[in-house]
Amino acid sequence: MSDQFVFAARGSTEAVEEGRALSPKFDADGLVTCVATDAASGDVLMVAHMNAEALAKTIETGEAWYFSRSRKALWRKGESSGHGQRVTEMRVDCDQDAVWIKVEQAGPGACHTGRRSCFYRAVPLGQKPGGSYTLEFRDADKTFDPAAVYAPKR
Amino acid sequence: MSDQFVFAARGSTEAVEEGRALSPKFDADGLVTCVATDAASGDVLMVAHMNAEALAKTIETGEAWYFSRSRKALWRKGESSGHGQRVTEMRVDCDQDAVWIKVEQAGPGACHTGRRSCFYRAVPLGQKPGGSYTLEFRDADKTFDPAAVYAPKR
Numbered sequence: 001m002s003d004q005f006v007f008a009a010r011g012s013t014e015a016v017e018e019g020r021a022l023s024p025k026f027d028a029d030g031l032v033t034c035v036a037t038d039a040a041s042g043d044v045l046m047v048a049h050m051n052a053e054a055l056a057k058t059i060e061t062g063e064a065w066y067f068s069r070s071r072k073a074l075w076r077k078g079e080s081s082g083h084g085q086r087v088t089e090m091r092v093d094c095d096q097d098a099v100w101i102k103v104e105q106a107g108p109g110a111c112h113t114g115r116r117s118c119f120y121r122a123v124p125l126g127q128k129p130g131g132s133y134t135l136e137f138r139d140a141d142k143t144f145d146p147a148a149v150y151a152p153k154r
Numbered sequence: 155m156s157d158q159f160v161f162a163a164r165g166s167t168e169a170v171e172e173g174r175a176l177s178p179k180f181d182a183d184g185l186v187t188c189v190a191t192d193a194a195s196g197d198v199l200m201v202a203h204m205n206a207e208a209l210a211k212t213i214e215t216g217e218a219w220y221f222s223r224s225r226k227a228l229w230r231k232g233e234s235s236g237h238g239q240r241v242t243e244m245r246v247d248c249d250q251d252a253v254w255i256k257v258e259q260a261g262p263g264a265c266h267t268g269r270r271s272c273f274y275r276a277v278p279l280g281q282k283p284g285g286s287y288t289l290e291f292r293d294a295d296k297t298f299d300p301a302a303v304y305a306p307k308r
Contacts, residue, residue: 008286017267022277022287033201035189042196044245047187047252056283091198091273092289094265098201100273111248113171119245119254123176129210132162133176135246 005052010096017094024055025097031067032097036110038117039088039102043139045110046118050099062087064103081149083107108143112150116143159206164250171248178209179251185221186251190264192271193242193256197293199264200272204253216241218257235303237261262297266304270297 008023010016016023024032031049038045050058054065054074064077064085078084085103092099109116120140127133162177164170170177178186185203192199204212205221208228212219218231218239232238239257246253263270274294281287 004283006283020275020289020291022289033187035198035201037191037196037198042191044189044191044198044254047189047247047254059277059279059281059287060283062279087279090277090279091292092275092277093201093272094267094269094274095272098272099277100198100201113248115248118247118249118252120248121174121246123213123244123246123253125213125216125241125244127213129158129160129214133213135174135176137174138245 005056007052007055016096022092023096024052024092024099025095026052027097029069031069032099034064034066035098035100036064036085036103037100039104043117044119045085045103045105045116055099058087058101059090064101077110078106081107081112083109083149085110112146114142114144114146114149115140159210161206161209170250176246177250178206178246178253179249180206181251183223185223186253188218188220189252189254190218190239190257191254193258197271198273199239199257199259199270209253212241212255213244218255231264232260235261235266237263237303239264266300268296268298268300268303269294 008021010023030051034048034050036045048066051067054067057065064087067074084106087101087103089102111118121135122138124136162175164177180186184205188202188204190199202220208219208221218241221228238260241255241257243256265272275289276292278290
């Protein structure tokens, strides 16, 4: 990690919750949780993670940058798919371990499965423990073909 | 953890992403991330975590249950404050490591600081790395007095 991407040290609970300094609570892996919602519809598009560099780049550029836990790599949303996210507003929560970005989603969707949102299945309520839980597809129409979008570039 | 709260084993990526079985990807601490949004306004109220039991109880009862990482304890939202959350819809994301619940928030707010939402500060965009980052309070009026709400019960 470059020393370039430094945030304020965390002070007292009062300072963290009521202060005007951004001092994120990065977890043991150096990440905060990021929720991206559609600036127009309010729907949650995706939940991902940011390390210090991704957070700093998102703030500076107004484009969403994330850190992939599986690939252990910084990535700009849309760098492969072309489906970037322009951030219209960023918020941080009380204890500063989560950020919420409202985004204008470029292209037909945010999800690598080819949907607008990653949350295309509902968990019907009232299901009891002890058995298996069933999902229902909802707003699940594919808006693009991921095989075409993520195909290796020649 | 009781054997009572068991979810389907995770299968192939195809099964996890395109299947109709709930098979959450709990992290090393046994948690999934949960985003709660206001069913009426769409605003993100809070980001928290659920273990298997919290997830099962939320599904069964339609009331939001979480797992506190700091207290290492299961809790029903509102058990101390009275500000519970009735879930109107639950969604799970593509890789099933995050859930989104739309909730009817009881009482004046979700945040322990006394606000409607935990996300009461904005991070102005365009700030450059290397210095300190400033926050702006937004929708930050206190809607209740946390000292009164969370006072020890006699």
